[in-house]
Amino acid sequence: MILRHVTVDCADPYRLATFWSEVTGWLVSDVDEPGDDEVLVEAPSPVPGILFIRVPEAKTVKNRVHLDWQPTERSRDDEVERVIALGAKLHEDHRTADGRGWVTLRNPEGNEFCVEQGKGRSPA
Structure with a gap:
C-alpha cells in the first residue's frame, strides 16, 4: 500500500490549492479549475499530493x-x-x-x- 494523497477538507479547494502551489512550487492539476469540489496539488513522485475537498462545515477546532x-x-x-x-x-x-x-x-x-x-x- 502507498500513501497517495494528504486530503484537506476546506471551503474553497481551488483557493487553498493555489496557496499551497505557491508555497511548495508544486503544480495544481491541469484538469482542476476554480469552482471544482476537489482540487489536487501534484507533488513530485514519490511524495503524495495534497488533495483539497470542499465541505459545507467550517473549521472549528485545532487540527488533529x-x-x-x-x-x-x-x-x-x-x-x-x-x-x-x-x-x-x-x-x-x-x-x-x-x-x-x-x-x-x-x-x-x-x-x-x-x-x-x-x-x-x-x-x-
Missing part, C-alpha cells in the same frame, strides 16, 4: 493532524516570512534564543502547519 515543512532553499525564518507574504498567518512562535524551534502558521482557511529549521542550515 498537521503538516511540518522543512525549508530546502531558504532559512526557516526567511521561509516563514515568504509564506506569510503568500497569505499565511502567524499562529504560534516556538523559536528559541539558540536558533532552534519551529513556527506554527495557519493557511488562508485557518488550518495549522509548521515550518521547521532547514536541515544543515542556520535558522535566520
